[in-house]
Amino acid sequence: MVIKHVALDIVCGITSILPENEVPEIAFAGKSNVGKSSLINALMNRKSLARTSASPGKTQTINFYNVNHEMYLVDLPGYGYAKVSQSVKEQWGKLIERYLHKSKQLKAVFLLIDIRHKPSENDKTMYDWIVYNGYQPIIIATKSDKLKRSQIQKQLKIIKEGLELPKGAQIIPFSAQTKQGREEIWALAEELLFA
Ligand code: GTP
Ligand code: MG
Numbered sequence: 001m002v003i004k005h006v007a008l009d010i011v012c013g014i015t016s017i018l019p020e021n022e023v024p025e026i027a028f029a030g031k032s033n034v035g036k037s038s039l040i041n042a043l044m045n046r047k048s049l050a051r052t053s054a055s056p057g058k059t060q061t062i063n064f065y066n067v068n069h070e071m072y073l074v075d076l077p078g079y080g081y082a083k084v085s086q087s088v089k090e091q092w093g094k095l096i097e098r099y100l101h102k103s104k105q106l107k108a109v110f111l112l113i114d115i116r117h118k119p120s121e122n123d124k125t126m127y128d129w130i131v132y133n134g135y136q137p138i139i140i141a142t143k144s145d146k147l148k149r150s151q152i153q154k155q156l157k158i159i160k161e162g163l164e165l166p167k168g169a170q171i172i173p174f175s176a177q178t179k180q181g182r183e184e185i186w187a188l189a190e191e192l193l194f195a
Contacts, residue, residue: 001186003067006044010064010072014091018099019064024193025072025105029096029126030112032056032078035142038176039112040065040073043186050075057081060092062099071193072105080122100129108135108192110185115141115155115173119162127163137169138188144173144180 010019028036033056040050044067051058056078063075076099077092084092100106109130113119119127130137141159144152156171165171170188174181 001043001067001190003045005066005068006046006049007066008049008063009066012062012064012095012099013060014095016061018062018102021064021072021103021105023066023069023071023105024107025064025074025103026108026110026189026193027074027076027100027103027106028110028112029076029130030078030142031114031120031122032058032081034078034112034114035174035176036078036112037075039140039142039174039185040075042174042176042179042182043067043073043189057083062095071189074099074106079126080120100133108138108189110138110140110189112140112142113159113163115144115152115159116146118158124163136192137165138192139163139165139169139171140181140185141171141173143175145175145177 012018028039030036037050037052037059059075059077065073067073076096111126111130113123127137141156147155152173159171172181172184
């Protein structure tokens with residue numbers, strides 16, 4: 001993918017009306033702090049257009065990044081962020097659900113899991129939702145730079161087993177630091193959007 005134009009076009013909070021876009025969308029879902037915003041920056045070749053933070057709970061709105069006027073990369077708030085109140089968690093959950101159920105342009109939901117961790121119950125719920133709604137599940141195992149090469153396969157197996165992935169399901173190790181996996185993710189994104 002040659003990046004010619006990127007911009008943050010639309011920001012939606014809990015009371016926002018969601019946009020009815022005319023170009024296809026890919027959403028990035030996952031636990032708080034897993035690296036969703038960092039992945040979107042890496043895909044767009046930007047350092048900090050999508051705001052990131054070492055503390056979880058950074059992205060609190062749904063942010064639509066326009067790429068080349070031909071698609072949106074959609075940054076979602078993370079789930080499982082312990083520090084906010086139950087009612088805020090529920091409001092974010094409802095916002096995400098509302099978007100995932102209502103968007104007419106959503107073509108794929110990429111699920112991000114930290115490569116060092118066993119998937120959580122929330123991860124499993126998200127995975128099941130993706131499959132149930134007919135999307136091809138694409139799992140991205142983030143922060144692969146944090147592991148030695150020899151550990152990567154073992155951790156991928158733990159993620160596969162935790163989510164009960166079918167044989168041959170795609171799981172892509174990715175690092176926002178080394179950009180490992182970036183080309184593979186773009187290839188898949190383009191295939192899902194334009195094939
Ligand atoms: P929320 O918006 O809070 O849901 O988090 P997020 O999933 O958008 O995560 P974000 O991209 O803000 O990254 C969280 C932290 O992890 C930041 O300190 C990032 O620098 C770090 N991080 C993200 N990706 C990587 C990676 O591939 N490798 C390493 N080492 N750190 C990463
Ligand atoms: Mg974020």
